[in-house]
Amino acid sequence: MQNQLDMFKVFRNPEHIKALAKLINLEAPKKIKVMEVCGGHTHTIMKYGLPQILKNSFEFVHGPGCPVCVMPKNRIDHAYILANQKDVILVTLGDMIKVPGSHGSLADARSKGADVRFVYSPMDVLKIAAQNPTKKVIFFAIGFETTTPMSAALIKHVIEKKLSNVLFHINHVTVPEAMEALLVNGSLIDAFIGPSHVSVITGSKIYDKFPKEYKKPVVVAGFEPVDVMEGLLMIARQVKEGRSELENQYTRSVTFEGNIVAQKLIDTYFEKRDGFIWRGLGNIPKSALKLKDEFSSYDAEVVYKDALPNDLVDDHKSCICGEILRGLAKPTDCKVFGTACKPSSPIGSCMVSSEGACAAYYKYGNLL
Amino acid sequence: MCLSIPSKVIEIDENNLATVDTMGAKRQVTLDLIDEEVKVGDYVLIHVGFAMNKISEKEALESLKIYEEIAELMNNGEIDESEGDVNYAKPT
Ligand code: SF4
Numbered sequence: 001m002q003n004q005l006d007m008f009k010v011f012r013n014p015e016h017i018k019a020l021a022k023l024i025n026l027e028a029p030k031k032i033k034v035m036e037v038c039g040g041h042t043h044t045i046m047k048y049g050l051p052q053i054l055k056n057s058f059e060f061v062h063g064p065g066c067p068v069c070v071m072p073k074n075r076i077d078h079a080y081i082l083a084n085q086k087d088v089i090l091v092t093l094g095d096m097i098k099v100p101g102s103h104g105s106l107a108d109a110r111s112k113g114a115d116v117r118f119v120y121s122p123m124d125v126l127k128i129a130a131q132n133p134t135k136k137v138i139f140f141a142i143g144f145e146t147t148t149p150m151s152a153a154l155i156k157h158v159i160e161k162k163l164s165n166v167l168f169h170i171n172h173v174t175v176p177e178a179m180e181a182l183l184v185n186g187s188l189i190d191a192f193i194g195p196s197h198v199s200v201i202t203g204s205k206i207y208d209k210f211p212k213e214y215k216k217p218v219v220v221a222g223f224e225p226v227d228v229m230e231g232l233l234m235i236a237r238q239v240k241e242g243r244s245e246l247e248n249q250y251t252r253s254v255t256f257e258g259n260i261v262a263q264k265l266i267d268t269y270f271e272k273r274d275g276f277i278w279r280g281l282g283n284i285p286k287s288a289l290k291l292k293d294e295f296s297s298y299d300a301e302v303v304y305k306d307a308l309p310n311d312l313v314d315d316h317k318s319c320i321c322g323e324i325l326r327g328l329a330k331p332t333d334c335k336v337f338g339t340a341c342k343p344s345s346p347i348g349s350c351m352v353s354s355e356g357a358c359a360a361y362y363k364y365g366n367l368l
Numbered sequence: 369m370c371l372s373i374p375s376k377v378i379e380i381d382e383n384n385l386a387t388v389d390t391m392g393a394k395r396q397v398t399l400d401l402i403d404e405e406v407k408v409g410d411y412v413l414i415h416v417g418f419a420m421n422k423i424s425e426k427e428a429l430e431s432l433k434i435y436e437e438i439a440e441l442m443n444n445g446e447i448d449e450s451e452g453d454v455n456y457a458k459p460t
Binding site: 010011013015016018019020022023093120121122123124143146147149150153197200201226230251252253259260261262265 | 397400401403415417420421422423424427428431434435436441
């Protein structure tokens with residue numbers, strides 16, 4: 001049996017999807033407003049047409065969990081400006097390529113001659129730094145708790161190998177603080193689906209306060225359609241029975257405590273910022289990380305302080321990404337959705353990343 | 369960027385680098401973040417070049433058992449075909 005288990009196919013089995021849909025529709029006592037916090041879940045939900053097959057039991061509110069989508073223009077501008085500094089190679093993950101800032105995207109910077117490189121893994125920075133000893137290599141780090149330990153592992157290697165030409169621009173953001181900001185601001189959400197990969201690192205414990213303090217059920221679920229649906233079934237049952245608890249659907253890799261090695265690595269190099277501006281959500285206290293002061297010689301925000309502006313930059317005026325991220329609007333409510341704004345020519349960040357709600361609606365919109 | 373992908377370990381070298389197979393595509397990932405022993409044949413979750421954690425086959429099989437039971441229950445006439453809108457969209 002061991003080797004016959006195909007981790008992909010079995011969790012996409014249409015028979016299971018069908019059976020779970022029936023059971024969910026049967027058990028949900030009312031139409032439940034659920035927020036899938038993470039863009040990866042938005043993608044699964046749209047791809048498998050869940051809003052349609054569960055239209056009597058769930059309304060999906062697409063949450064802020066797409067790191068590219070929540071990055072304010074000011075930070076994109078930082079990347080653009082850093083890329084244009086003398087003798088700098090700016091390295092980041094592929095999702096950042098097309099995000100428009102005030103001066104243009106990183107792809108634009110590159111076409112105008114800046115040395116911008118998109119990598120699959122943060123570890124590729126080590127190679128680039130070794131091959132370019134006379135250049136400063138700046139890693140523009142993005143992502144939630146899932147990618148933070150990788151940035152920490154990179155800085156550990158940089159320090160151990162005594163590389164003096166690697167710097168970091170840190171934009172790591174944290175999930176629970178954003179969820180709390182939504183609730184405090186009065187979002188009408190009944191329950192949350194938490195992303196499994198965040199909790200693989202952090203443990204499910206980061207959501208402990210939501211059932212306790214806010215009486216909102218939270219289920220940590222995997223990304224395959226059957227995982228998401230089992231998570232929804234668990235929420236439907238909680239609502240039916242009047243419970244609000246923290247439950248874990250993704251027991252095959254998530255524990256309450258999470259990956260301690262990764263957590264220790266993060267704690268060694270990073271600390272909380274006082275606040276961070278999220279696109280659409282504004283300033284959220286303690287919702288992002290920065291390098292600790294003792295590592296400030298590696299911090300591009302410190303080293304290039306004079307070149308980097310701090311001012312807030314307004315988003316494009318037709319773009320309603322902000323409202324979408326707060327669960328107040330759907331992509332289809334945007335006037336330029338699918339016309340002026342498409343994945344090939346995005347106006348707002350929700351259309352840029354494949355995990356953004358607008359991109360998911362554009363790609364799978366015929367299933368709505 | 370944010371998807372983590374289950375992959376099977378097919379080789380581990382002395383630098384704690386593993387070669388994994390993700391639906392037929394092979395790539396190298398570091399095992400630096402993993403605190404338990406990883407062996408060839410294990411499944412791990414991959415994210416931007418790192419293995420984040422092992423996947424428990426036992427738990428996976430248990431989930432599958434639950435789905436089989438639900439499917440059986442739903443197909444045994446306990447619920448009428450017309451109940452719920454199961455005219456789902458086929459995955460692409
Ligand atoms: S469709 Fe484009 S402009 Fe409209 S909200 Fe989405 S990203 Fe913004």
